[in-house]
Amino acid sequence: MTRALLRDLYAVAAAVLLVLTAVVIGRHIQDTRHTLLVGWPPLVGRWDPHVGPGTPAAVLVAAATVVYGPALAARLPWRGLLAGAWGTAMAWIWSLALIDGWHRGIAVRLTTRFEYLQVIDRFDDIPAALRDFTRHILIDSPDNWPAHIAGHPPAATLTFVLLDRVGLRGGGWAGTWCITVGATACMAVLVAVRALADERLARRAAPFLVLAPAAVWLGTSADAYFAAVAAWAVALLALAVTGRSLWWAAGSGLLFGLTCYLSYGLTLFAVVGAAVLLLGRRRVRERPVLLLYLLAGLAVVPAAFTAAGFDWWEAYHLLVTRYYQGAGGVRPYGYWVWANLACTVLVTGPATAAAVRRTGAVLVRSRGAMLSEPGGPGDSRGPAAARARFALLVSSALLALLVADLSGMSKAETERIWLPFAMWLLPACALLSRPRVWLAAQAVLALLLNHFLATGW
Numbered sequence: 001m002t003r004a005l006l007r008d009l010y011a012v013a014a015a016v017l018l019v020l021t022a023v024v025i026g027r028h029i030q031d032t033r034h035t036l037l038v039g040w041p042p043l044v045g046r047w048d049p050h051v052g053p054g055t056p057a058a059v060l061v062a063a064a065t066v067v068y069g070p071a072l073a074a075r076l077p078w079r080g081l082l083a084g085a086w087g088t089a090m091a092w093i094w095s096l097a098l099i100d101g102w103h104r105g106i107a108v109r110l111t112t113r114f115e116y117l118q119v120i121d122r123f124d125d126i127p128a129a130l131r132d133f134t135r136h137i138l139i140d141s142p143d144n145w146p147a148h149i150a151g152h153p154p155a156a157t158l159t160f161v162l163l164d165r166v167g168l169r170g171g172g173w174a175g176t177w178c179i180t181v182g183a184t185a186c187m188a189v190l191v192a193v194r195a196l197a198d199e200r201l202a203r204r205a206a207p208f209l210v211l212a213p214a215a216v217w218l219g220t221s222a223d224a225y226f227a228a229v230a231a232w233a234v235a236l237l238a239l240a241v242t243g244r245s246l247w248w249a250a251g252s253g254l255l256f257g258l259t260c261y262l263s264y265g266l267t268l269f270a271v272v273g274a275a276v277l278l279l280g281r282r283r284v285r286e287r288p289v290l291l292l293y294l295l296a297g298l299a300v301v302p303a304a305f306t307a308a309g310f311d312w313w314e315a316y317h318l319l320v321t322r323y324y325q326g327a328g329g330v331r332p333y334g335y336w337v338w339a340n341l342a343c344t345v346l347v348t349g350p351a352t353a354a355a356v357r358r359t360g361a362v363l364v365r366s367r368g369a370m371l372s373e374p375g376g377p378g379d380s381r382g383p384a385a386a387r388a389r390f391a392l393l394v395s396s397a398l399l400a401l402l403v404a405d406l407s408g409m410s411k412a413e414t415e416r417i418w419l420p421f422a423m424w425l426l427p428a429c430a431l432l433s434r435p436r437v438w439l440a441a442q443a444v445l446a447l448l449l450n451h452f453l454a455t456g457w
Contacts, residue, residue, distance in 0.1 A: 008357060023040075027041055036331060038412050042342050042412070043346065043415055050099070053099075053101060054095040055451070060095075062447065069211065072084065078199070081206060082190060090179060096215050100450075118149075119145065130310045131308070137150045137315060138322050174220075182218045182219075182221075188232045188234065190202045191235040191239065193390060204429075208351060209426050212423075212442065215446060216450050217347065218419065226259070227419045229255055229259050230420040234276060236248045236251045236252035237249065240293075241277060242280055256270075256298050257297065257299065257300055257302055260312070268403055271396050278392070327411070349441065355431050355432050356425065358432065360391075362390075363395060394428045401421040401425075416457045
């Protein structure tokens, strides 16, 4: 056994210990103080061993990806790889969701009393609903919004309102939308890694993005959709700073603006965006107009919502108040500030725990190389610089996640809330040797979670 592999296993052991500690201490706190407000700490859910119609398909997709995924990812044409990754990711997400059956696994997920479809009829007059949105955020306000509507800017709810308007009504269509769009996040991450680092790393990362334990919560949660929007915002910016059209910068800005109006917490994607600009700083210096395109695109969504009467800052401050009126005022920060990280281990899997360790090692060894300019898919300056840039990109997502954790505004439920950040930790697995073994570990974790727990999302 090599020294690097041994250190990987130490990292995995530490991650497993973190999860076990979160389970044991969380169970004690919930049983004695009842303050965690989750059924199976640190996850939202309950113990419920079961199989379902998706079980055979999930096992088949997992086995095929473990056996053939790394080789296919290395050989397929680039566009074929992107299409294959999207299709396989959807197959994996759908099959895991259908372990719970169509009704419980898909159709009712977004129709519960906390979810967006509960308020569709209150948006018959969209401009009026937007002008009045902030008046219903606080718990003691008249006709207060359900938790997820109050907890997000209105672009999240409007998405499902518009789906309803075009005839895609009900929880089945809403769930299908989230899975279909959410599965594209893996393509966006691959595009960004190829542009900013190199194609080899992107190809090595592809099977891990496809076969992620995160798929348990990508199907079906609105946060899967948010993750895809944020991922494409980063991907388009990566294309812009590596010599493609300036219109990619405008598109990136548009999606970054939309991201901020889908979830308040995803403003932290500015950290990832800043890392992309740092990696492509020569392009930005040579064509500063790129920043103007980015800012012009970024202004569109905020300007539209502000003109319609929605005040983002007022809504955010009201949300903070509501958060502490409800679960945020009960759940103990001292537990969740580290138990949230245990949730992240379960979402990203043991392979990512080992890969994040390798990412840190790359950063330590390559502090100068990480700031060398990306040369695009044909960059031939050697793997060391590419790995350094890659490590910086992954680390920016980890930094954003840690800031979210320390803020105290994400106490529990981070298995879905942090999906957008988790998608950028998964590609770190490209740094691992023995990919099939690590892929198998990822798949087994996802299958165990979905078969032994009735998850809350």
